[in-house]
Amino acid sequence: AVLDVEDMFFKVPLQEEDKPKFPITWEGTKYTFKCLSQGYKHSPTIAHTALAELSTNRNPGMAGHGLIQATLQKGEAHRHLQYIDDIIVWGDTAEEVFRKREKIMQILLDASFAIKRSKVKGPAREIQFLRVKWQDGHRQIPTEVINKITAMSPPTKKKETQSFLGAIGFWRMHIPEYSQIVSPLYLVTRKKHEFHWGPEWQQAFEQIKCETAHAVALGTVRTDP
Structure with missing residues (x-):
């Protein structure tokens, strides 16, 4: 299951001494932010840390441990991940996942965070988290991404080549020998080179699209023989 905290940056208050560092002017009047602004480059890191350490102050005995993890763990394996305002929860049964999801949501609501109901998904055997498709414990490229990439036309200039490579x-980790396949395409993007698209580049272009369409799913590392 996945869920998303709404307006996460605006839920993190600034310390009084930091407020003058975030001034804005609107219709001739000067203001300052009282919370994290979306344009500040460190806002994602600060917001991620704030949510990860949720309610440490409310539970002095749990210093260094977020309430979400402390509540869910209870002798169980670590089965949730958080990235900034996105959280994913997994388990062995739908009931387990649903229970953990509801606990996390209640913790967030009790801490005055809001939840985007439209982005609460699961429990399900297949789900997307941070653009990645997860199914039965395996990481995969979403079908819509594969369709978009395979439908791309050959580039006609450097900028289009860079967009394709981007x-x-x-998804490079899903494609064996990715670097070797796309190396001719990177040559096209060099500043000192004039754009030229010949058979070698077309072959690399078609091959990487084919490899993407048949990309392998990735699972956990197995240490047993």
Whole structure:
């Protein structure tokens, strides 16, 4: 199951001495933020940490441990992950996942966070988290991403080549020998080179699209023989 905290940055208050560092001017009047602004480069890190350490102050005996983890663990394996305002929960049964999801949501609501109901998904055997498709414990490329990449036309200039490489680069771990396959395409993007698209580049372009369409699913590492 997945869930999303609504307006996470605006839920993190600034310390009084930091407020003058976030000034804005609107219609001739100067203001300052009282909470994290979306344009500040460190806002994602601060927001992630704030949520990860949720309610440490409310539970002095749990210093260094977030309430979410402390509540869910109870002798169980670590079965939830958080990235900034996105949280994923998993388990062996739908009932277990539902119970943990509801506990996390209640903890967040009690701490005055809001939940985007439209982004609460699961329990389900297949779900998307941070653009990645997860099914039966395996990481996969979503079908809509594969369709988008395989439908791309050959680039006609450097910028289009860079956009294509950016689209497939995120999924490189799913494609064996990715670097070797796309190396001709990176040559096209070099500043000192004039854009030229010949048979070698077309072959690399078609091959990487084919490999993406048949990309392997990734699972956990097995240490047994």
